[in-house]
Amino acid sequence: MEMSYFACYNVTLSASNKIWMTDDVMIKRIPLLSLQIAYNILASRLFYFILKPLHVPLIVAQMLAGFALSPTLFGRFEQVFTLFYGQHGILAIETFSNLGIMYYVFLSGLEMNSETILRSRKKGTSIAVAGIVTSMLFGVGLFTLQHKLEDNEDMISRKPNKQNQAYLFWCLALSVTGFPVLARILANLKLLYTKLGKDALTAAMLTDVYGWVLFTLLIPYSNNGGKPYLSAITTLLFIVFCFTVVRPILVPIIEHKTSTNTWRKSHILDVLMGVFICSYITDFLGTHPIVGAFVFGLILPHGKFADMVMEMSDDFVSGILCPAFFSGFGFRLNLPYLWKQQNSGLMLLIMLLLCIPKVLSSLIVTFFFGMPARDGLAIGLLLNTKGIMAVILLNVAWDKRILEPYAFMVMMMAIIVMTVIVSPLINAIYKPKFRFMQSQLRTVQKLRFDMELRVVACVHNAKQSYGMIKVLEAINASRVSPVHVSAVHLVELTRHGTAILVSQMDNTIGSQAEFETITDIFEGFTQQYNAVRFDTSSVVSSYATIHEDINNVAEEKRASIILLPFHKEYITSESSIEINNNEHCEINKNVLQQAPCSVGIFVDRGLGSLSKTNMRIITIFIGGSDDREALSIAWRMARHSETQLHVVRILLLGKAAEKAKELKTSKTKSNGMLSTVMDDVMQKELDEEYILSFRLKAVNNNDSIVYSEREVHSDKSEEIPTLLNEIDKPGYDLYVVGQGSGKNSPVFLRLLKWCDHPELGVIGDILASTSFGTHSSVLIVQQYLPGRKRVVRKCHREIKSGPEIL
Structure with a gap:
């Protein structure tokens, strides 16, 4: 031998x-x-x-x-x-x-x-x-x-x-x-x-x-x-x-x-x-x-x-x-x-x-x-x-x-x-990309009003849970249109053993006290509304890859939208900003790039409870799939009797429209005439069709819904913030806007270069900025599209010893 x-x-x-x-x-x-x-x-x-x-x-x-x-x-x-x-x-x-x-x-x-x-x-x-x-x-x-x-x-x-x-x-x-x-x-x-x-x-x-x-x-x-x-x-x-x-x-x-x-x-x-x-x-x-x-x-x-x-x-x-x-x-x-x-x-x-x-x-x-x-x-x-x-x-x-x-x-x-x-x-x-591409379009716009809306609400701490509750409350769950909320507590993985501890303890380890508080918050919300179901879980992973776990949870729950908290906390009374963690910004960016459904980033400025006060919501509509998704969410919210909705459509005319045509012509030469023209024509038709449907079914049948149009003639970038300031004068509780609003317009493209947070889009970045002066909360929405790729700049690295007064 x-x-x-x-x-x-x-x-x-x-x-x-x-x-x-x-x-x-x-x-x-x-x-x-x-x-x-x-x-x-x-x-x-x-x-x-x-x-x-x-x-x-x-x-x-x-x-x-x-x-x-x-x-x-x-x-x-x-x-x-x-x-x-x-x-x-x-x-x-x-x-x-x-x-x-x-x-x-x-x-x-x-x-x-x-x-x-x-x-x-x-x-x-x-x-x-x-x-x-x-x-x-x-x-x-x-x-x-x-x-x-x-x-x-x-x-x-x-x-x-x-x-x-x-x-x-x-x-x-x-x-x-x-x-x-x-x-x-x-x-x-x-x-x-x-x-x-x-x-x-x-x-x-x-x-x-x-x-x-x-x-x-x-x-x-x-x-x-x-x-x-x-x-x-x-x-x-x-x-x-x-x-x-x-x-x-x-x-x-x-x-x-x-x-x-x-x-x-x-x-x-x-x-x-x-x-x-x-x-x-x-x-x-x-x-x-x-x-x-x-x-x-x-x-x-x-x-x-x-x-x-x-x-x-x-x-x-x-x-x-x-x-x-x-x-x-x-x-x-x-x-x-x-x-x-x-x-x-x-x-x-x-x-x-x-x-x-x-x-x-x-x-x-x-x-x-x-x-x-x-x-x-x-x-x-x-x-x-x-x-x-x-x-x-x-x-x-x-x-x-x-x-x-x-x-x-x-x-x-x-x-x-x-x-x-x-x-x-x-x-x-189990190839994630293959599964996501094979899934049906998971958007709020494609979902019928009489179907259950499935939402994955992600939070890093209990404080963010209160803000998410206010958004979910505004969505207006009813017996005809119930809501299923999957609350996900995001915990950073600092060593590989934690994942095993959390996975086998039914997600009650890691930040146990924080998790229990989050569970109690969502449980109290569901007790007030019989049409809301919820489940809570923790996701423990490194921040570099945690977006993959979020996407898998959304795929598992067959969600129509993922709600993410903005990485900054606004303290309205002191007009200051507290940086939570810049890595949260990278998480949001990664989810936007690879999500199997629509995504919403919520900028919380103390949104009030719908049960205590009438909520005033405004939607800025310029055009594109993201704006249609934002309007569909606002439309769902407006079905509540205590909600008032104002939809403002911005029309690009004059020099602004001419510059947009020049931009499309240059894109046509570089990307191919037929595909560019067809996509532009199709998007315009979809916008007109959806706006027409909204005006016929919502505006004409509900006195609490108002529709108006504002025109932009100049190609100067300063006109957009000025227009938004005028729109904001009455004061609103919540803005619901699309992430890609005006992406084909030179006016908005120039503004995008100056954005502090490109993942919010031009309109979302302006509204989220403290220099804009609004006290309204903002929900920035991206609609899910197959094969959609988004490239945004890296989030700015900001190191601060404490809250900064701006």
């Missing part, structure tokens, strides 16, 4: 050679260990960078770092192998890696919430149970098949109990799912907050729990000699003791320290000592050290405490300690040994068949729940994601010689292949 993996270590120690009497350890051990750690970190990061376009998890990159030094690649060169894994360095790096995996498992337990497991949904539970049962049954058959296909000369004789253990380890490794790895994959693919992502996470969490339970019971029976049943029973009693005695003692103390801000970073040492103690106890009882580490993480409180522990230790554990363990797993992969077997082709087929059980079971269960076959296929692929549990199971089976080398490598290859192909396949199945 061409295998060189079984290594023996000389652990004989000399009592006279004390560590404080010699420098042997510092000279011979530490430099080599440092070199090994440095290689594992650098190589894993290199592989992760190369495979980043495929969204491959970091755990796979760490395995590939070890595989690079295996006998398949550079390990064939004795000098290279000796440099990194000399005889004196293997034991040290294995000790270091075991320490790392112990803390990694502790953090995994800290991320998992046991309460969520108890209230799991029926669909997710059914998918998990079906996946476990199917994988165990398929695993027995495939293991028997591959066992018979092995060459007789490579068979390792074993006792019957070893054969039974081999079946259990093989099947359990096939059935488990890497919950933390899966959560990060869903976060990277922006599917974490969709129904698909939630169902997959629920099933993965239950499968992970099943794996830990069976792992705890299985490990004692893999040891030679002893009383395994006694070890299993005492370990279970210890777990019960942790939950019933240790947890009630620790949780109040920790929560008190975190709530009073008396928790210090030095207290992290106490937490690490707890990990050591629990790991030692489970190891002493005959199970495995990681069981104690996982249980200790599971009994600690979540929320702010978990955030602090993760923030202080996650990068060190995941970035420095863990690569040594996973690279050691990849180091054991020997591809030449696999290809030399007689039935290597059939073994490759078995490797592929190992991917089928989870997919098959998910397709069957999702079919009974009425889900599309594409969702069932996607969930099955996601549940094939493997993580730390599968790796540890195979490592234990290898160290104790339970699995034969060939069976070990077949399953090892299957684990790597399953985890690698998940992200590319899911990304191919």
Whole structure:
């Protein structure tokens, strides 16, 4: 048998050679260990960078770092192998890696919430149970098949109990799912907050729990000699003791320290000592050290405490300690040994068949729940994601010689292949751009008055929720035209662990108090209006990509419009501006560019409640799809008996019209005459048709709706602000304007160059400016059009120590 993996270590120690009497350890051990750690970190990061376009998890990159030094690649060169894994360095790096995996498992337990497991949904539970049962049954058959296909000369004789253990380890490794790895994959693919992502996470969490339970019971029976049943029973009693005695003692103390801000970073040492103690106890009882580490993480409180522990230790554990363990797993992969077997082709087929059980079971269960076959296929692929549990199971089976080398490598290859192909396949199945283009036009204008209006209202804090409530109140929900509001609390992701915490806690972690306040605000709004339904959720992501999550939520909710808060807060009484966060401006800009429905940006200047006062709304109509969308929203608002609507249409005549014609002529020469002329003619026809319909159906039948026209003859840019000042003299509560108003006019194009906030458009930027002098709130609307691309300038970077008086 061409295998060189079984290594023996000389652990004989000399009592006279004390560590404080010699420098042997510092000279011979530490430099080599440092070199090994440095290689594992650098190589894993290199592989992760190369495979980043495929969204491959970091755990796979760490395995590939070890595989690079295996006998398949550079390990064939004795000098290279000796440099990194000399005889004196293997034991040290294995000790270091075991320490790392112990803390990694502790953090995994800290991320998992046991309460969520108890209230799991029926669909997710059914998918998990079906996946476990199917994988165990398929695993027995495939293991028997591959066992018979092995060459007789490579068979390792074993006792019957070893054969039974081999079946259990093989099947359990096939059935488990890497919950933390899966959560990060869903976060990277922006599917974490969709129904698909939630169902997959629920099933993965239950499968992970099943794996830990069976792992705890299985490990004692893999040891030679002893009383395994006694070890299993005492370990279970210890777990019960942790939950019933240790947890009630620790949780109040920790929560008190975190709530009073008396928790210090030095207290992290106490937490690490707890990990050591629990790991030692489970190891002493005959199970495995990681069981104690996982249980200790599971009994600690979540929320702010978990955030602090993760923030202080996650990068060190995941970035420095863990690569040594996973690279050691990849180091054991020997591809030449696999290809030399007689039935290597059939073994490759078995490797592929190992991917089928989870997919098959998910397709069957999702079919009974009425889900599309594409969702069932996607969930099955996601549940094939493997993580730390599968790796540890195979490592234990290898160290104790339970699995034969060939069976070990077949399953090892299957684990790597399953985890690698998940992200590319899911990304191919759920292409966001493809889904958005295939969807119907999702606009308020295309929505009939007797249909439910679905709104995604995004807020960063509770204060913005009050403003959003006023806009939703003005939309005028009724039994004939109900409104479904999906309130989304946007939270910045500062580290990858937060996404997992939020996703499995039903979005009640992160900024828990803020989220609860937001929920209460929207709940109070729906209690006043029976025609309004609402649901709240948190989206935790980096600000650079959070717009993708917002778009996915809008797609999931089949929304007609997304409402976003303006990134500045206006304090009318003091006439000052407070900059919330300039990154919020970038979020709004990104949503405008890629949204699957219409978008509205709300500039709040203290919009009053419709239930307390009559609301005066004004719409500036110049022309184009955005203005038609703005008018349709204002028209819907005007159906309320306490609302007065004034629609002002601005007509470009004289020199302004001549300049517009010159601009169109130049565009025609550069872009093609036929397309430019047809688009211009079609837009004019649509404008006239919609205005005519509005005047016939709304103005003539409702005394509270007024329509007027204003003419612009000059091509000077100053005339537009002057005209807007005249229009604003009566004073209005809310402006509803289109984002692209007058985009084809030279007058507006010149003004656009001076806009502080191009994402608001020319009219919106003027109205939002404090120099304009209005106290009205503004809703700037962009209508969804297929293939629409908008390029706006980067938001200005403004650094201020406090509110600026303008």
